[in-house]
Amino acid sequence: MKHDHDHPHDHDHDHDHGHGESGHPPAPPEPVATVDAGSQALEEALRSSFVIVKVAMAVMVVVFLGSGFFTVGPQEKAVILRFGKPVGEGQKALLTTGLHWSFPYPIDEVVHIPITEVQKITSTVGWYFTTPEQDLSGEELPPGQSLDPARDGYVLTADRNIIHTRATLYYHIDDPLRYVFDFTNAAVTVQNALNNALISSAARFNVDDILLRDQAGFKDAVLLRVTELTEAEKLGVSIDNCEVQSVPPRQLAGVFSAVTTARETRTKALQDAQSQTNQVLSAAVAQAVGITNLAATDRDNYVKSLKAEAKRFTDLLPQYQKYPALFAQQKVAEAMTEALTNVEDKMFLPEREDGKPREIRLMVNREPPAPKTGAATP
Amino acid sequence: MKRNVLTLIIGAVLVVIFALLLFVFQVRQSEVAVVTTFGRPVANLTEPGAYFKWPWPVQNVYKFDQRVQNFEDKFSPTLTADQNNLLTSVYVGWKINDASAFFRKIPGASVPAAQSMLESMLRSAKSAVIGKHPLSEFVNANPQELKFGEIENEIELSVQNELHTNNYGIEIEFLGIKKLGLPENVVKNVFDRMTSERQVLISKLQNDGVAQAAIIKSGADRQASEMINNAVASATRIRAEGEAEAAQTLPVFEQNPQLANFLLRVDAIKAALNQRATLILDERTPPFDLFRNLPANPPGQ
Numbered sequence: 001m002k003h004d005h006d007h008p009h010d011h012d013h014d015h016d017h018g019h020g021e022s023g024h025p026p027a028p029p030e031p032v033a034t035v036d037a038g039s040q041a042l043e044e045a046l047r048s049s050f051v052i053v054k055v056a057m058a059v060m061v062v063v064f065l066g067s068g069f070f071t072v073g074p075q076e077k078a079v080i081l082r083f084g085k086p087v088g089e090g091q092k093a094l095l096t097t098g099l100h101w102s103f104p105y106p107i108d109e110v111v112h113i114p115i116t117e118v119q120k121i122t123s124t125v126g127w128y129f130t131t132p133e134q135d136l137s138g139e140e141l142p143p144g145q146s147l148d149p150a151r152d153g154y155v156l157t158a159d160r161n162i163i164h165t166r167a168t169l170y171y172h173i174d175d176p177l178r179y180v181f182d183f184t185n186a187a188v189t190v191q192n193a194l195n196n197a198l199i200s201s202a203a204r205f206n207v208d209d210i211l212l213r214d215q216a217g218f219k220d221a222v223l224l225r226v227t228e229l230t231e232a233e234k235l236g237v238s239i240d241n242c243e244v245q246s247v248p249p250r251q252l253a254g255v256f257s258a259v260t261t262a263r264e265t266r267t268k269a270l271q272d273a274q275s276q277t278n279q280v281l282s283a284a285v286a287q288a289v290g291i292t293n294l295a296a297t298d299r300d301n302y303v304k305s306l307k308a309e310a311k312r313f314t315d316l317l318p319q320y321q322k323y324p325a326l327f328a329q330q331k332v333a334e335a336m337t338e339a340l341t342n343v344e345d346k347m348f349l350p351e352r353e354d355g356k357p358r359e360i361r362l363m364v365n366r367e368p369p370a371p372k373t374g375a376a377t378p
Numbered sequence: 379m380k381r382n383v384l385t386l387i388i389g390a391v392l393v394v395i396f397a398l399l400l401f402v403f404q405v406r407q408s409e410v411a412v413v414t415t416f417g418r419p420v421a422n423l424t425e426p427g428a429y430f431k432w433p434w435p436v437q438n439v440y441k442f443d444q445r446v447q448n449f450e451d452k453f454s455p456t457l458t459a460d461q462n463n464l465l466t467s468v469y470v471g472w473k474i475n476d477a478s479a480f481f482r483k484i485p486g487a488s489v490p491a492a493q494s495m496l497e498s499m500l501r502s503a504k505s506a507v508i509g510k511h512p513l514s515e516f517v518n519a520n521p522q523e524l525k526f527g528e529i530e531n532e533i534e535l536s537v538q539n540e541l542h543t544n545n546y547g548i549e550i551e552f553l554g555i556k557k558l559g560l561p562e563n564v565v566k567n568v569f570d571r572m573t574s575e576r577q578v579l580i581s582k583l584q585n586d587g588v589a590q591a592a593i594i595k596s597g598a599d600r601q602a603s604e605m606i607n608n609a610v611a612s613a614t615r616i617r618a619e620g621e622a623e624a625a626q627t628l629p630v631f632e633q634n635p636q637l638a639n640f641l642l643r644v645d646a647i648k649a650a651l652n653q654r655a656t657l658i659l660d661e662r663t664p665p666f667d668l669f670r671n672l673p674a675n676p677p678g679q
Binding site (some may be wrong): 288317 | 380384404406407408409415425426427428433443445447448450453465469508513516517518519521524525527552553554555556557558559560561562563565566572573575576577579580583584586587588590591592594595597598601602603605606608609610612613614616617618619620621623624630631633634637638640641644647648651652654655656657658659660661662663666669672
């Protein structure tokens with residue numbers, strides 16, 4: 001632009017407040033005929049440079065307008081601020097993925113907002129001090145005698161125990177306008193809500209519930225509290241998930257693991273007792289069934305045999321009534337035959353000639369308890 | 379002359395742009411602005427957009443971030459109502475709600491100055507509120523006795539009131555306890571107490587395990603013997619049923635008791651002399667009576 005300041009008409013406006021050196025006031029056009037060869041050459045040069053300037057200006061205008069194009073990526077939204085005010089109301093102000101155009105600065109300003117990706121925040125209270133290097137390598141310094149409140153984090157439980165706990169929160173941005181325009185650092189605000197949720201939940205859970213009995217309940221309490229807080233604070237985020245990890249202080253790791261061992265021993269003792277119970281009970285069931293079955297069999301046999309007896313009686317009665325003496329003799333003889341067949345030792349003791357009673361002496365041995373088969377022992 | 383018109387237009391546009399730069403300013407979304415005329419606040423702009431002003435040195439524009447800012451105080455000890463030394467740190471979300479008041483009241487109208495003022499307010503509010511509550515209202519498994527939320531609200535209210543009374547142009551959006559702790563030497567005592575609590579728990583678990591196992595086992599034994607007793611009782615009942623049923627056949631034998639009696643005795647003999655018995659007989663017992671009545675050989679033949 002500086003090249004054309006000698007030109008009679010153009011520089012008037014361009015350099016209103018510019019350079020004091022353009023001293024020529026606007027003058028009537030100079031007679032062209034009077035110019036000499038020198039000034040003619042100068043005019044040629046000026047004219048051609050003026051063309052270049054015009055082209056350059058046109059290019060600049062194009063570039064100026066073209067600079068208003070911008071793209072919005074898949075993981076973000078964008079808002080155009082026109083004179084500082086969002087273009088469009090509420091959710092309509094959000095531009096989605098694609099190519100967009102805005103007026104260049106200072107008319108419009110484009111603000112990109114990450115949205116679809118899940119944001120992740122970790123609590124900053126509640127865990128003992130580790131350096132990032134230790135976190136990476138997994139090695140930790142041995143714990144000191146106590147916890148330094150300036151460095152080590154911990155939470156107080158409802159029963160005034162001290163434990164370490166940390167939470168990782170996953171959330172995404174629901175209302176990008178609030179998230180960006182209402183908070184200087186919404187991520188830190190979410191983090192503080194998470195910290196608060198962690199310590200306020202720990203304050204109403206007992207140590208064994210947090211560490212063991214009700215881990216899920218504690219996690220849910222943290223999740224619920226952080227959700228309430230972020231809603232109450234109108235952060236424009238929605239909470240997806242939360243992971244909570246809790247450990248006893250490292251200084252007390254031994255005694256805490258001894259409790260775990262004792263608990264396992266107790267569980268095992270109870271399980272053993274239970275399995276013994278099952279054995280005892282099933283044995284008892286078997287025995288009881290055996291007893292009743294035996295009784296049932298006995299009953300059936302008894303009834304059957306008595307019925308058979310009755311039938312036999314009815315069958316024999318006519319014969320007996322016909323020949324009572326003969327019948328009796330026959331039956332006795334039958335019985336004797338059977339008895340004598342079965343009996344092992346038979347002794348026949350004839351009467352003495354003189355008719356006096358004989359004296360015999362028997363030596364009776366108590367028999368040893370014999371197996372059922374009945375061994376033939378004298 | 380056509381070219382002159384064009385240049386005139388370009389020139390006019392440039393003038394307009396320059397004038398706009400001088401006379402117009404923007405208040406961005408998330409900002410508030412105070413306009414001063416010769417140093418005196420005359421306008422308080424809360425809506426985003428473009429506004430007119432007289433150029434320097436007549437009017438000046440001061441812009442402030444009106445978004446919620448995070449602030450947390452130092453982790454510092456305070457005595458609770460029951461004389462426990464409790465370390466607390468609270469976080470605050472605060473924002474400028476009245477830019478002209480903020481501009482007038484806060485030294486340099488700067489955020490750090492505002493925060494250091496907030497910090498001292500928090501300190502006094504905390505010590506006043508925490509001093510009214512025993513430690514058991516900070517941590518408690520009983521929701522009725524736990525006053526965690528109430529304590530936070532009291533601190534917030536106290537700071538809010540002070541801000542309001544003094545009209546600093548600041549308001550608190552939310553306040554919460556970020557961290558609770560105990561002094562280092564107290565932590566050691568807590569560790570000792572926790573250790574002995576754990577040891578009590580260990581012995582309780584051990585004893586309880588033994589006792590519970592014994593209870594379970596004796597319960598099983600009792601149940602088993604009860605089952606067997608029941609079985610014995612029902613066996614007796616079953617047998618009695620059999621006898622009752624058998625009794626129905628007795629009238630059959632009534633037809634001839636003599637025969638019945640005789641048959642019973644015959645059966646008894648058979649059963650008694652079944653096996654492993656020793657029988658001593660003489661010749662009067664049939665069938666051995668045969669031997670007695672044997673006709674003797676005539677002597678001398």
